[in-house]
Amino acid sequence: MLEVRGLEVHYGGICAVRGVDLDVAAGEKVALIGANGAGKTSTLKAIARMLPARGSVKLEGEAIEHAPPHTLVRKGFALVPEGRGVFARLSVLENLEMGAYVRDDKAAIEADIERVFGLLPRLKERAGQTAGTLSGGEQQMVAIGRALMSRPRLLLLDEPSMGLSPIMVDTVFDVIRQVVQDGVTLLLVEQNARLALSLCDRGCVMDGGEITLTAPATELLDNPAVRAAYLGE
């Protein structure tokens, strides 16, 4: 579904992503883990065309590295950015409606809003509340719910656990688990490597702007070097 070759991101003189190759098959769930500053967020943003980058990115065989970023949503691509990026002054419901802006099938949009509310009942209770006044975890749910409103086939999630209490992290990851059970392909960037690997099929370890190790998630969870470096053992 996603094929990345030779991805490079430079910030001035700094090379943050150094020739990353990455494949994600349809329906697969892949975690990108690594230390702070390893280049995970830059990789995700470059794939989503939110950063200038070198290299090739193909979505279902179609080159997208020159596609205007807003056209990616129509191609089934949704990114939930680090920091969530909800529309703080809009209500929860309006945020969800914004997620469907590329669609004009009103009845189906209504049905999808109900589906998101079913997955995220907290949002239904707060449908009329301004998103900026929600807790961090609730805002993360809005960001995920908004992404689902475009009916993505490929979901890119950047650090969904960031800044959340342990209970909220569990809630948010339960939601992500349910979403991917429906067959959505996932590329997840996450500081909490144990959580990410417990959810995903495969993990890629990033270090110094490169992917240094790719393996099934269960293997990485058992790998002594990974355990020592990323799983706090």
Ligand code: ATP
């Ligand atoms: P974290 O887990 O801390 O978010 P990360 O693995 O996602 O880290 P990136 O945010 O991609 O890493 O950053 C990779 C490198 O690029 C870091 O050294 C960072 O300082 C640098 N960097 C990121 N954004 C910028 C920017 N806008 N300008 C300059 N350097 C940047």
